[in-house]
Structure formats: C-alpha cells, structure tokens
Amino acid sequence: RAAYNAAITVCGKAGRWDRALGLLEEMPSYGIMPDVVSYNSAISACGHKAKWDRATSLLAELWLSGLKPDCISYGSAIHACSGAGRWEEAMSLLREMESVGLRPNVVTYGAAMSALANGKKWKLALELLDEVCADPKNTGSGGIQPNAVLYGAAIRACSGAGQWRVGVELLENMHSSSGVTPSLMCFNAALHGMAVAGEGKRARDLVESMHKGPRTMRPDSYSYNSAIAACGPGGEAEEARALLEGMRQRGTPPDVFSYNGVMHANVVGGSWAAALEILEEMKSKGLKPDVASYNIAVHACAVGCQWQMAIDLLEDMSEAGLTMDAFTYAHAIEACCNGGNRVAAVSLVRELRDRGMPLR
RNA sequence: GGUUAAGUUUUUAGGCC
Numbered sequence: 001r002a003a004y005n006a007a008i009t010v011c012g013k014a015g016r017w018d019r020a021l022g023l024l025e026e027m028p029s030y031g032i033m034p035d036v037v038s039y040n041s042a043i044s045a046c047g048h049k050a051k052w053d054r055a056t057s058l059l060a061e062l063w064l065s066g067l068k069p070d071c072i073s074y075g076s077a078i079h080a081c082s083g084a085g086r087w088e089e090a091m092s093l094l095r096e097m098e099s100v101g102l103r104p105n106v107v108t109y110g111a112a113m114s115a116l117a118n119g120k121k122w123k124l125a126l127e128l129l130d131e132v133c134a135d136p137k138n139t140g141s142g143g144i145q146p147n148a149v150l151y152g153a154a155i156r157a158c159s160g161a162g163q164w165r166v167g168v169e170l171l172e173n174m175h176s177s178s179g180v181t182p183s184l185m186c187f188n189a190a191l192h193g194m195a196v197a198g199e200g201k202r203a204r205d206l207v208e209s210m211h212k213g214p215r216t217m218r219p220d221s222y223s224y225n226s227a228i229a230a231c232g233p234g235g236e237a238e239e240a241r242a243l244l245e246g247m248r249q250r251g252t253p254p255d256v257f258s259y260n261g262v263m264h265a266n267v268v269g270g271s272w273a274a275a276l277e278i279l280e281e282m283k284s285k286g287l288k289p290d291v292a293s294y295n296i297a298v299h300a301c302a303v304g305c306q307w308q309m310a311i312d313l314l315e316d317m318s319e320a321g322l323t324m325d326a327f328t329y330a331h332a333i334e335a336c337c338n339g340g341n342r343v344a345a346v347s348l349v350r351e352l353r354d355r356g357m358p359l360r
Numbered sequence: 361g362g363u364u365a366a367g368u369u370u371u372u373a374g375g376c377c
Contacts, residue, residue, distance in 0.1 A: 005363055012364090040364040047365075075365035082366080110366035117367075152367040159368095188368040195370070225370040232371075260371035267372090295372040302373085330373045 001032050005041050012045025017054065020045035024058075036067050043076040050083030056093070071097075075108045082115035090115035091124070106132070106144050113153035117160060125157035126166070133178055148174075148183040155186055159193025164202075167193045184217060191226035198233030204243065211250075221252050228261035235269030237262070256287050263296045272304035291322050298331040307339030326357055 004027055011020035024042045027034050039062045046055040055077045062069045074097050081090035094112045097104050104112075109132050116125040132146050151174045158167035171190045174180045187210060194203035207227045210217045219227075224247040231240035240262045244254050259282040266275040279297045282289055289297075294317045301310035310332050317324060324332075329352045336345035 002363060009364065037364055042364090044364055070364095072365045077365090079365060107366050112366085114366060147367095149367045154367090156367070183367085185368045188370085190368095192368065192370070220368090222368055222370060226368085227370095229370055255370095257370050262371090264371060290371090292371050297372095299372060325372095327372050334373070 001027075001035065001038070004032060004034075005037050008038060008041040008045060012041060012048050015049060017045045017049045017051055021054065021058075034065070034067075036062070036070060036073065039065075039067065039069075040072045040076055043073060043080065047076050047080035047083060050080060052077075052081040052084040052086050052089060055080035056089065059093075069102070071102060071105050071108055074102065074104070075111050078108065078111040078115060082111055082118055085118055087115040087119035087121055087124075104144075106147055106150060109144065110147075110149045110153060113150055113157070117153045117157035120157065120160040122158045122161040122163045122166060125154045129154045129170075146178050146180055148180055148186055151178075151180055152183060152185045152189050155189040156192065159189055159196060162193075162196060164190070164193030164197045164199060168202075168206075181215070182217075184220060184223070187217060187219070188222045188226060191223055191230070195226045195229035195232075198230060200227075200231040200234050200236045200239055203227040203230035204239060207243070219247075219250075219252070221247070221255055221258070224252060225255070225257045225261060228258055228265070231265045232261060232268055235265060235267075237266040237269040237271055237274065240265035254285075256282065256290055256293060259287060260290075260293050260296055263293065263300070267296060267300045267303055270303075272300040272306075275300040276309070288320070291317075291325055291328065294322065295325070295327040295331055298328060298335060302331050302334040302338055305335070305338040305340075307336045307341040307344060310335035310339075311344060326352075329357065 004023060008020045008023050020042050024034055024038055039058060043055045043058045059069060059077045074093055078090045078093050090112050094104055113125060113128055132144055155167040155170050167190045171182055171186055174182055191203055191206060204227055207219050207223055210219050224243055228240045228243050244258050244262050247254055263275045263278045276297055279289060294313055298310050298313050314332060329348060333345050333348045
C-alpha cells in the first residue's frame with residue numbers, strides 16, 4: 001500500500017491526476033484497500049491541476065468508504081478549489097470541516113485564504129483573518145497562531161482587489177497585532193498591490209524601506225519587478241530604469257520581466273523609440289525577449305506609427321521561435337493602421353482570422 | 361515510525377464603469 005500511495009503522489013506531482021485516480025481505483029482489485037493517505041494523495045493530485053470537482057467527489061467517496069477524512073483531506077480539496085478559482089466551494093469545505101468535528105489548522109486556513117485571494121475577495125479575507133486571530137483567546141490551548149503565509153495570502157487578496165492601502169496596513173500591523181514577522185512574500189504581495197494600482201512612488205519607497213528598516217529584508221526580483229511594474233501606468237520611465245539599475249547593483253540581475261516593465265513604462269511615457277532600444281539592450285545582455293517583450297515593442301511601434309519596424313519585429317519573433325498571440329496581432333494591426341499601411345493591416349487581420357483567433 | 365495539504369506571474373492592446 002505504501003508503494004501505491006507513493007505512486008499516486010508521484011503521478012500527482014507530475015501533473016498526471018488521471019493516472020493517480022486510476023491507481024487509486026485499481027488498488028482494491030489487487031486486494032489492497034486504500035487508506036486515508038491514498039485518498040489524500042489522490043485529492044492532492046487533483047489539486048495540482050485545479051480539478052476541484054474531482055477532488056470534492058473523492059472527498060465524498062472517502063466518507064462513503066467508511067474512512068474518516070482528516071485535515072489534510074480537506075486541505076487538499078480546498079487547495080484544488082483555490083486553484084480553480086472556486087472560492088465559494090473552498091469556504092464551504094472549510095465550514096463543513098467544522099460541522100463534522102474537524103478543527104481546521106493554520107494550513108487549512110492558509111489554503112482557504114489563498115482561495116479568497118485568487119477570487120480577489122478582500123473583505124472575506126479580512127474576516128477570515130480576524131477569525132483566526134481571535135481564535136487563541138476564545139479557545140485557549142487549542143488555538144491557531146496566524147503565520148506569515150496566512151498574512152501573505154490576505155495581503156494578496158487586498159492587492160488583487162485594488163485595495164493596496166488595506167494590504168499595506170496589514171503588512172505594517174501584523175507584527176504588533178499578531179507577533180508575526182512579515183516575510184519577503186508579504187512585502188512582495190503588498191508591492192504587487194501597488195503595481196496593480198500604478199502606485200510607483202509608494203512601491204519605490206517600500207523597496208527602499210526594505211533595505212533600511214529596523215530589520216532589513218533583501219528585496220528579490222519579484223520585489224523589484226513589481227516596483228518597476230508600478231511605474232508603468234504613470235509612464236515613469238526614468239524611475240523604472242533607476243530600479244533596474246538598482247537591482248543590478250545590489251546583486252539581483254534584472255530578468256526579462258524587469259526589462260519588459262521598463263520598456264512598458266517608456267511606451268506609456270511616450271518614449272517609444274527608447275523602448276525599442278531597450279529591446280536591443282536586453283538581447284545584448286544575453287536575455288531572451290519573450291512574447292510579452294515583443295508585444296510591448298510592437299505596441300511601441302503603434303504609438304510611433306512605425307509599421308515597417310513592426311513587421312520586422314514579427315519576423316524576429318518567428319525567427320526566435322515565438323508564436324504571435326492576440327496581443328501581438330492587435331498591436332501590429334494598430335501599427336500598420338497608424339503608419340498608413342492598410343494593405344499590411346488587412347493581411348494581418350486575415351491571418352488572425354485564419355488562425356481562428358478572435359478579432360475583438 | 362514512514363508516505364499526503366497552504367502564500368509572491370512581476371511585463372503587453374482594447375472594451376466596460
């Protein structure tokens with residue numbers, strides 16, 4: 001049985017949830033009855049691919065087979081719902097646990113919080129956080145201590161919902177209110193919120209404060225890239241560039257995301273020609289521009305009415321083995337229209353339709 | 361005793377409000 005359980009886990013981690021379920025089903029025919037771990041491993045396998053319906057039906061099967069699900073069974077199923085964006089189902093599983101006498105632990109709450117974050121349900125996330133924080137006082141020894149994962153997910157819920165101020169408030173108060181030291185991911189979740197809101201100045205200040213602070217925290221590439229992204233909507237090209245150079249100097253090499261962010265800030269700021277130079281710069285640094293890089297560059301061409309350059313970039317893309325997506329077409333068509341090349345625009349529209357892609 | 365569960369995709373058009 002241990003071998004079966006291990007095999008189910010391996011299939012799950014490899015993304016083969018179907019194989020994992022197959023193994024679970026064939027166990028009885030070999031005279032091996034699945035135990036809770038077998039089911040949990042299978043539920044987890046579904047979770048890796050966000051197969052929430054399979055996960056929940058396995059949970060029901062677990063009950064029917066006379067076994068008793070535990071925190072891990074529910075936690076795995078909640079995680080599956082979370083990945084599928086089914087926050088309602090995740091929350092009802094959490095409540096179901098309570099009604100069948102299981103006490104959710106901090107990991108279970110973390111999975112549920114993640115579901116709320118994915119659904120951008122910031123108010124519900126705050127309520128859930130309050131529920132966990134209130135717990136030790138109400139129940140004494142069996143209480144749950146909130147941790148940085150829980151806070152990180154709660155901050156992410158606020159950030160995704162455009163409530164960056166609320167997220168920052170959580171970040172600033174978590175230590176004093178719950179004794180939890182903010183982790184790098186908590187900072188990054190807050191920075192993400194500033195990127196969503198285009199709060200470039202705030203994001204730059206927060207990155208700076210991470211270096212200084214009473215307890216210092218090294219920003220990583222996610223931190224810098226979010227701050228660079230925050231400079232995008234305001235077209236703060238110089239500031240974005242300064243962040244890119246700053247990360248390099250501090251030993252975090254800029255990556256494709258960093259360059260893409262700086263390019264985008266340049267386009268928004270009206271410096272379309274500078275954006276095109278940055279594409280060359282990233283190549284010269286040994287980085288491989290991705291589809292988004294080219295999309296931003298082609299968008300720069302549209303802003304600058306450079307239809308010929310746009311066509312050349314499409315050529316470069318296919319030479320680099322990259323496939324044009326809907327954004328690429330939209331920007332390229334716009335570049336041709338703005339540049340006055342109707343013929344090229346029409347042929348791109350036709351190509352788009354031939355590929356079965358929607359023409360918004 | 362062992363095997364199973366949670367947080368940072370960060371970059372690109374338009375539309376809607």
